[in-house]
Amino acid sequence: MKSPRMRKLALAVCCILPTLLPAAHAQEPVKVLRYIMEAAESGLDPATTVDEGGLMIEEAIFDTLYTYDYLARPVKVIPQAAAAMPEISADGKTYTIRLKKGIVFTPDPAFNGKRRELTMADFVYSWKRLLDPRLSSPNSWLFDGKVVGLDELAAAASKGGSFNYNKNIAGFELLDPYTLRIHLKQTDFNLPMLLAQPASAAVAHEVVAKYGDSKGEVASNPVGTGFYKLGEWVRGSRIVLNENTDHLPQTWDVAPGDDPDDQRIVSQMKGKKMPQIGRIEISVQTEDQSRWLSFQSGAADLFRLGGALAPKALLNGKLRPELAAKGMQLSRLLDPEITAYYWNMQDPVVGGFSKDKIALRRAIAMAHDVNEEIRITLNGEAQRLEYPIPPGVVGHDPHYRSLLQYDPALANKLLDQFGYKVGKDGWRTLPDGKPMVIHFASRAGSAGELQAELWRKTYKSINIRMESQMLTFGDLIKEQKNCKLQAFASPWQADYPDGSNFMQLFYGPNTHQNNSGCYQDAQYDQWYAASEKLPAGPERDLLYHEMARRLEVNAGSMIAYGRYRNMLAQKSVLGYKKHPIMQEEWQYLDMATPPASPAK
Template identity: 70%
Template sequence: MRSNWVQRLALAATLGGLGPLALAAPNEPSQPVKVLRYILPAAETGFDPATARDLYSNHITQAIFEPLFTYDYLARPATLVPHAAAALPEVSADGKTYTIRLKKGIVFTPDPAFKGKRRELTMADFVYSWKRLFDPKLASPHAWLLENKVIGLDQLAKDAKKSGKFDYDKAIPGFELLDPYTLRIHLTQTDFNLGMILAYEPAAALAREVVQMYGDVKGEVASNPVGTGVYKLGQWVRGNRIVLEENTDHLPEIWDFKAGDDPDDVRIVAQMKGKKMPQIGRIEISVLIEDQSRWLSFQSGGTDLFWLDGPLAPKAMLDGKLRPELAARGVQLSRLIDPEITYYYWNMQDPVLGGFSKEKIALRRAIAMAHNIDEEIRVVWNGQAQKMEYPIPPGVVGHDPHYRSLLQYDPVLANKLLDKFGYKKGPDGWRTLPDGKPLVLQYASRNEASGVLQAEMWRKTYNSIGIQMRNDRMIFADIMKAEKLCKLQSRSAPWLADYPDGDNFMQLFYGPNTNQNNNGCYQDPEYDKLYAASQKMPAGPERDVLFHKMARHLEVNAGALMGYARYRNMLAQPSVLGYKKHPILHQEWQYIDIDKSK
C-alpha cells in the first residue's frame, strides 16, 4: 500500500504544472497535523544561509535549505550521504576535480519571486549561491569555505572590489556546468574535504530571483528564506517565536536507515522504518533565554524536545544518567560529547593584549596559566563538559586524546611571569602595564545565567594575578557582530563543527579568516604557512604532524587557550519517536515522529 502511494506521489512530482501536491499522504488530511514544540536558548539572527553564523539560526536554515550532501542519521562516526545530489561526488585521484550530479525534480517553495511559475532547482543555483559567498557587498563570514580553492572564484571577488560590482554572470574555469543537473568543480589544489564543506548550510542553494526581490542594500535575505528543504517558514516573531511548516512540494522521501553499533538504534529503526519523511508537519519554536523557564516548559509538557544545558543538568541527571523519576515517566535522554571546542581568545589587534612582543606573550600566558578550567566546568556547567588540550575535539578527524598543552594551570608561575616582565603591583594590589599605566581588561559574555557565571570565573582568575577585569554583558547577536569586526578584547567562544574534520577547527586561527571565523584576529605567518600546507593533504598522520605544530605555535604565542567540549544532553518526551542526537546536524526534525497518545 505504501509503495503505491510513493509511486503516485513521485508521478505527480514530475508533472511540473500542477503546483503543490494534493495527493493523500499516509497521514490522511482528516487527521490533525503533527506538531513538535522546541526551544532555542538564544535568539536567532536571520535565515540567509550565506550570512547566518550562529547555531540557533542554523537550526532553521538547515530545515529550509538543502545543500548537495548531508549525513546519515544513524551512522557513527558521521558519514556523508547525498541530499540534493543524486549520489556522492566523483572525485579524481588527485583530489582536484569533483563531478556532482543533482536529483531531478527538486523545486523551490512557491513564492512571489517566481511570478507564479514552478521553479526547478538546477546546478546553476548552487554556482550562484557559492559565488554569492564571495560578493564583497554581502561580506559573508563563510567565504573561507571555498577561499583559494576554486579556480577563478577568488579573482571574481578581487575584480568586484576594484569595480564595485560583483559579476555573477561571468563564467569561471572552476565551475563547469555540463548540463542543468551536472557540475564539474576544478580546484586550485588537492582537497579531499570538499564533499563535507558542500554539506554545510552556507553551501545550500538560494534562488537568484529571491535575492533580487527581497535582498537588502547588501543583498542579504535574512527575513525571506525560500529554499527547497523539507520545511518552509510559516510564522516569525523575531527573538520570540518561529513556526516551520512542511514543504509539501518537497520530493518524497522514505525513512530507510540502518542501525549502527548503538543498541538503541534497533528501537529507532523499529519505530521509523518505511515511514514518509517528514512525519511532523509543523515545528513550533520558542526562544527562552532563562534556564528555569526552559526547564518548566519541558516539565509541564509544553516542550517535546529539549536541549538540557549544563546549568540545568542536576535537575534531570544523576551521574551522567537520567534521574529515575524522569525515566519512570518515559522521558528519553540522548547524550554525546559535542564535536565542539570552547576556547578563550585575546584580540590580537588590541593595543593592550595583542602583539608578539615578549611582554605581551607573557601577559597572555600568565592569564592562561591562572585559569582553572576544571573548576569552570564544575561551577558553570555542572560537570557537563570535558577539558580539551588540543584544538580538535573528540568525534572529529584529527583529534588526539594524548596531546598535552604547554599552557597548564599554575597560578604561582603565572604571577612570577608577570613580575618578571614588568607588570608590577601598585599599592592597591592591582598590576600596571610595564609603562606604569593602569592594566584593566575587558571580558565579554552573554547576559544570561551561564554567561554571568563564566564572567565570575574569569574575574576570579584575574583577581588571582592582580589584574582588574570589567565584564561587558551583551546579547548574543551583538557579540557575534562585534567579534566579527575584532571589537571584543576577550571572550570564551564556542565553536561547533561545521563538518567533522580537524581542518574546521584549525581554520579558527588562520590569519586570512579574520573577520570571518578567526574571532581573536590571530595573525601568525608561520601558523598560516602550516595551515596552507595542511590544506593540500588528505586526513592522516602526515597532516596530523602539521596540526600538532600549529597547536604548539598557538600555545607558544598564547594566541588562545583551549577550554572544553560540552556534553549535549537532549531530553525527549515519551511521545517523541525515533529520536537520536546527531553529532553534526543541528536538528533532526525530519527524521523523527511524534505520537501524542503516548
Template identity: 60%
Template structure:
C-alpha cells in the same frame, strides 16, 4: 489486490519516483522546541550561529547530507543524485542533481513551479565570495576553485560582482550537471558541500528580498522540508511542512546499539517528514526552559550544564524522569570551547614579549576543571588539543604545555613589568592602569562565567570589567574585532580537524577567526597542511601549529561540552547527530501519548 487498489499503488509510485510532492506531514503533529539564545537571521551565506543554522538547514538544502544513524558519520546524497565523481587526481568533482526538486512556493516565482538546477548551486557558491554580501563563510571556498578568487578580486575593484561571468572552476554541463575544478585537491570538499552555507539559493529570491548588503536574512526560500511561516525576532519562529518537498522514506540501518534498533522499529518505512509544524521559542533563562519542559510545553529539550543536576545523576537520567517516560540522547559535542584574546586589541593583542607574557599568564591562572565543575556541573570534558574528540585529527595523547599554575603566572607578570601598585592592582609596563574587559552573553550562564573569570583575574591582581551583551550583538562585535576577551564555542561544521585549525588562520579574520589572530608562522604551517588528507603528515603539522598557539597564547584551549537532549515520551525516532542539528525531519510524534 483489487484493480482500483493496484491503480492507486502504481500512481503513488509514479508520484514518488518523479519527485512530485506527496506530503505525509500532519498538521496535527506539532513539535515545540526552544533556543537558549536569539537567532540572527536565515541567509545561508551570512548566518554564523547554531540557532539560525537549525532553521536554515530545515528550509534550504545542500548537495549532500549525513546518514542519520551512522556513527562515525557518513555522507550521503541529498539533492545530488549520487556521491560526486572525482577525477584529475582529486581536483575535479562532477555532480549531477536529482530531477524534480522544487523551491517552495513564493510570490517571486509568479505562480510557476521553480525547479532546482545546477545553476542555482553555481550562483550560491559565487555569493559566498561576493564582497558585497560580506559572507562569514567565504573561507570555505577561498583559494580552492579555479577562477573564483579572481572574480572576487575584480568585484573589490569595481564594486560589482559579475554573477553572469563564467568561472572556469564552476563548469555548467547541462541543466542538472556541473563540475567543480579545484586549484589543488581538497579532501574535505564533500563535507563542505554538506554544510549549510553551500545551500542552494534562487537568484530571483535574492534580487527581490535582499537588503542593502545583498543579504536575505529575513526571507528564506528553499527546497527543504519546511518553510518559515512566522518570525518574531528574538522571540518565536514557526516552520510549517513544505508542500513542495519531495519527501523520502525512512530507511536507515541500525547498529548493535539497542536504542538504534528501537528507533528503526519505530520509524522504518515511514514517509518523511511526519511532523507538520515546528514551533521554536527563544527562552534565555535556564529555569524558565526547565519548567516549560516539565509542563510538556517543550517536546525536545537541550539540557545545558547548569540544569544538569535537575535531570542527570552520573551522566544518566534520574529515575523519576525515566518513570515519566522521558528519554535522553547524550554525546560529547564535537566542539572546541576556547578563551580568546583579541590579537588586535592594544592591551592584550600583539606579538611583543610583554603582550605574550600577559596572555600566557592569564591562560595559566584560569582553572578549566573548576569552571567545568561550577558552571557546567561537570557536563564537559577538558581539552588539551584544538581538535576535539569525534573529529578526525584528534590526538587524545597530546599534552598542552599551558597548565594551571597561578604562582608561575604571577611571577611571569612580575618579570615583564606588570607591577602591582599601592592599590593592590597591576598596571601596564608603561604605568597606565591594566583593565581586562571580558564579554559574555547576557544570561545566567554568562554571569557565572564572569564570576569564574573574576576569580582568575583576582589571583593575578588584575582588574576585570564584565561586558554583558545579547548573543547576536556579541557575534557582530567579534566579527569586527571589537571584543577584548570572550569564551567562544565552535561546534564542528564538518567532522575534520581542519575545521578547527582554521579558527586561528590570519586570512579568516572577520569570518571564523574570532580572536583576530595573525601569526605568520602559524599561517605558513596551516597553508602547508591545507589539502593534505588525514594522516601522520598532517598530524605533524597540527602538532607544530598547536605548539605555536601555546607559545604566542592567542587563546586558551578549554573544553568540549556534553550535549544532552531530553525527549518527551511521545517524541519517537530521535537520536542526537554530531553534525546535523535539524533532526526534526527524521523523527515523529505519537499524539496518542501526549
C-alpha cells in the same frame, strides 16, 4: 413517490452509512512536533544567516547537495540533493557532481504559477551570492579563495560595478542541467563537508529578484526544496513549518551505528515515509525556567537543556529517575566544539611575541582553574579539553597534553622573572613601571557575570587588576572581529567535522573573520597552508601537533573545554538522536499515536 415512512428509513441509512465505511478513507490527522528555541532567529537567507536558530530552520526548508548520515558516528557525509557522492580527481582539485532529477521548489509567486525544477545552475547562483560584495556574507569563507575565477568575479564587483551573475567562470563548469564540475585553485578534500553547510543551499534567482536582498527581504521569504516549507512566522516568537508535499518520495532507511541504542531507533522508524511529522511548531523562549516549565507541562516535545537547567533533569550525567519513569528521553553528547581563552595579539598590553608578553599570557593561563569554571558556571556540563581539535572531529588526539597546566605559584614566579613587579598597592605593574589593568569581556547576563567573577579571582591570584566588560552577544562578536577586545573566552562549534575547521581559528589571514584572537604567526600559517593540501591522516596530524604546540609556546590562546549538549524529548517522540553536526533532525522523527479511547 416514497411514503413518509420510507423517506425516514432512507435518511436513517444515510446517517448510519458513514460509520460503516472503511477507516482507510478517513483522513489521518497531521502529526505535530512542538520545539523550543532559546534565541530568536535573525532571518532565513542561507547567504546571511549564522545564528543557530536560523540555520536550524534553513536545514528544514532548503536542500544542500550533501548532508550527514543520521546515525553514523563518527559522522559520515552522504548525498542529499546530489544523486551520489562526487567524483574527485586524484589531486583533490576537481569535483564532478550529479544532481537528482525531479526536485522542485515549493510554489511561490516568484515562479508565476509554474512548477520550478531545481538545477545545478541554482547552486552556482547561490554560491556566487556568497561572494557578492553587496551582501557582505559572513559565509563567504565557504568559497573564498577556492574556486577558479570566483574571487576575480567578486573583485570586479567590489570596484564599483554590480556582481555579474550571468558571467561564466572556469571554476563552475555546467556540463548539463544536472551535472556540475567544480575546478578548485588548491587541493581540498573537505569540499563535500562544505557543500553540506546550510549556507551552500540552493536559492532560486527568481525569488531573489522578486523580493530583493538589499534590505534582507529574501531572509523573510524563504523558498526552498527541503522536507518542510514555511507556514507561519511571527518574528522572534513563533515559527510553523509544514510538510513539503512536493518533496521527492523518500523512505527512512538508515543503518545503525555502533551505539546499541541505534537498534531501537531503527525498529521504530525503518521503512516509514519521510517525513512522518507534518507540522513543526517552534516557539522562542529565552528564559531557562520558561523552557523547563513548558517541557514539564507537556507543552513542548523537544528542547535543549542548557547548563543552568541541568541539575533539574540530570544526575551524574543521566536522566533523573523520576523523569525517566515518566518516559522522558535524554540524548546527550559532547558537542564538536572548543571554548578557548583568547588574548588580543594586537593589544599593546597583552599582545605581541616578545618574551615578556608571552610570559604574561602563559602566567594568566596557568593561574586559571578551568575545572572550577566548568563546575561553577556550567554546572559540570562540559569536559576539559587540551587539544585544539575536539573529540568526534577528524584529527583529534585524545592523548595530547598541554604545556599550560593550572599552577598559580609558578604563574607568579614567571611574572616576577619577567619584570611584572608588585607595587605598594598590591597590584602588578608593567615591566616599564606603568600601571597594568586587564579588561575581560563577557556576555551580559547572569552567566557572563559569574564567569567574569571567576576570572577576577584568577587575576587577583597573580596580583593583576581586572575590569570587566559586559557586552551583548552581537557586540562581542563585532568587537572580536575588529580585534578590539583585550581578553575573553569564546566558543567555536564545528561547521564541518574536520580538524581544519578548528586549526583555521588561528590562521593569520582569517583575522577579522574566525581568528578571534587576531593571532598572526608566519610559521603557524605556513604549516596550516601545508596541511590544507593533505588528506586526513598521519602526515596531516603531525602538522596539527606542531601547530598546537607552537600555539602554546607563544601562548596565543588556551584551549579550555567543550560543552555537553543535552536534548530532552517526550515519550511520544520516536526515532530521536541528537546529531553532532546537523542542526535539526525533524524529518527523521515520528510521533507515537496516542491509544484510541475505549468504545462506550
